[in-house]
Amino acid sequence: MAKTRKIISNLLETYRKYRLAYIFVMPAVFCLILLHLLPLLQGIWMSLLQMDQFTISEYLGAPFVGWKNYYDVLFNSSSPVRLGFLSAVRNTIFYAIIVTFGTLGIGMIVAQMLNRQFKGRNVLRGLFLFPWIVPTFVVGMLWGFMWQKETGIINIILYDILQIHTWLGWLGVSADKPFWLMGDPKTLAAIIIPTVWRGWPHPMLMLLAGLQGIPHDYYEAADIDGANGWRKFWYITFPLLKPVWAILLLFGLIFNVYAFNIVYMMFGNGAGFPGEWGDLLMTNIFRNSFQRWDFGTGAALSFILMVVMMVVVNFWYKFYKGVEEG
């Protein structure tokens, strides 16, 4: 009893001490609960219900089925929610990793270029931002046309202008113009390339800001020591940019695992199926759960994905702490 009283008095004392801070923080906490925590709890509750087209009108009062939706997602291979699930997981892993590191890599190279003084630098910086301001829906739709076999600009450039079929012929590869969107591994490249094209300006901007924050003295000292460009990058730029890298890595992975728009739009503006090498987790969940009005399994799948992402974020946090301490 005395212990409880002590805890309460401590809490009250802390409140009195930081009262103003708590009052200021209160609206944000309230919004967080209202807009984030409650829908999350509602989602978890939905994942335990049989909420489909027959019971949707009962909404949160739909029949309680416990772990059935989780069982269907994880173990019931004949469940419609599992159609193409494994290939979607495989594609998402490839997609998220390649896009995240691809955007970071290109972003870093361009940021290094723009970090030098030259005429027209500001104009170039503005121009480089162009892909990033194109909405993802538009990117998907445009690249859907660009990848087409005969009329798409990509095959026209590669085969009609650059004549790469002559090179490919020497290598023994088929000299025909390829289909990019017809469900073989090339489809994965066809969804990754536009995403990297659209996404790299963001890390470029962040890394450029990071580069401009590195004192120039370090590089001058390295010059005196006779370090070459690569060494300067590896021993000065890279370690000092690690906090920026780490944040971009986290944002990139989360954003790309949850990617939807570009892939959804690229195959007949949302009408077609992306194929075994084009379907991602989000397009898969959207089709198998929400387009089937099976909100219960959709919620279960989303919750499982959220837990997986929490594990990824936890690993990242340990890495980030290491970076900070370093």
Place this chain on the structure above:
Amino acid sequence: MKKIFRILFVVLLCFSLWSCGGRGADGKIKLVMWIMPNSQEPVNDVRNVLRPFLLRNPEIEIEVVALDWGSAWQKITTAATSGDAPDIIQLGTTWVGSIGSMDAMLDVSQNVRDIGGGSNLFVDAAWSTTLIPGTERIVSVPWIVDTRVMFYRTDVFRRLGLTAKDVADWDSFEKTLAKIKAADLTIENKHIEPLGITGKNDWNVIHSLAPWIWSSGGDFVSSDFKSSVINSAATQRGLLYYIGLVKKGLVPIQCLEQNSYQISSDFNNGVYAIYFDGPYSLKGMTTPPERGGGGGTFVAKNFAVAPYPAGPLGRYTFCGGSNLAIFKTTKHKEAAWKVVEYLTTNEKAQIAYSQMTGFLPALKSAYNNSYFTDDPFRRVFSDALRSSKAYPAIPAWGQMETVVLTRDLGLMWDEVVRSHGDYSLTQLRNRLDIIQREMNVILTEAAKQWQKHGR
């Protein structure tokens, strides 16, 4: 002062709650109607059709809201669960079974009976989509109809001495395509390809295949709607014939990744001698460019329409379109029904809307109007409706169409492309076996749930 504010607040609250009830300050009944983009100016066109009705019923006011097909699915679900729904809604015919099973739509069986409605009033295939098989509850009324016919180039046919009879059945159709290919024609600087079809990246994946399946005696589900029959020998025959046209080079293989708009536009630009499309494309090709149409082109002056070629077991075409339904939550059932009744059963309204959108009327009597009888192309469409078929309006259809059929038949086209023309019967059979298994899982589960929760 505080007291005044409190009173003002209560008064405002009462006013806002009162207007939510669906009556405006002027005492008019306010109805909200959700439609899809059926034409270039969807909202204005519906308003124009409704004008005579509103003049006769000044107590009714209608707010028309245009959704897009992509988001409509989600919005209808939200409306069904939240109760914050419009009064009237346009439903695609393939959605009626699924949305009807949600118990969100008003039963209008009695209203339809009162106007003497039924299969005698509406196009047969459209009427079959108004209620869930096995129930007597009509939840929607046919409004507009979409069916498919063959569009062909008369100049190409003339040059090669061909007529519509040469595309009357599967055998002659294939021979005609081969003849066009062999002729290796170039007209108006365009090399003529025999046939344009869509493959996987399109919303018509199933609609394009269905006529070939039906015409060979195949189907998607059994007559009792309990199991899938998609792997039947008849279905295999129909699909193999259609795929065979690609394998034989009568269809340029790049078509298989293009959508309906591209094929339609390529036909109008002179690329294809033949393709299949709906009545809206007829409207597009006969509307002058200054009114937003594609008329005036070389092809628009040199085309005609014909029915689908007859298969070994008959001639069938796909029938789609949209019905009108009333949400159960409406506070103005009578007024909402009046609007639905006017739009679906008034001959003038049906023809006017058909003229605006290109879609066909659902009302049978509209086809006796000179707009249809005097135009040879529209006559082909109205004749095609007699041999048209709609998908069954069963609760499981929506799920099967999106998750299984679009996906798996898309995968079928992927395999056709990857096989480089060697796509075999075994490959098709394996694909259809997978589709059948997946369809059966959905059919069984949906039937179980429908029995349990169906109202």
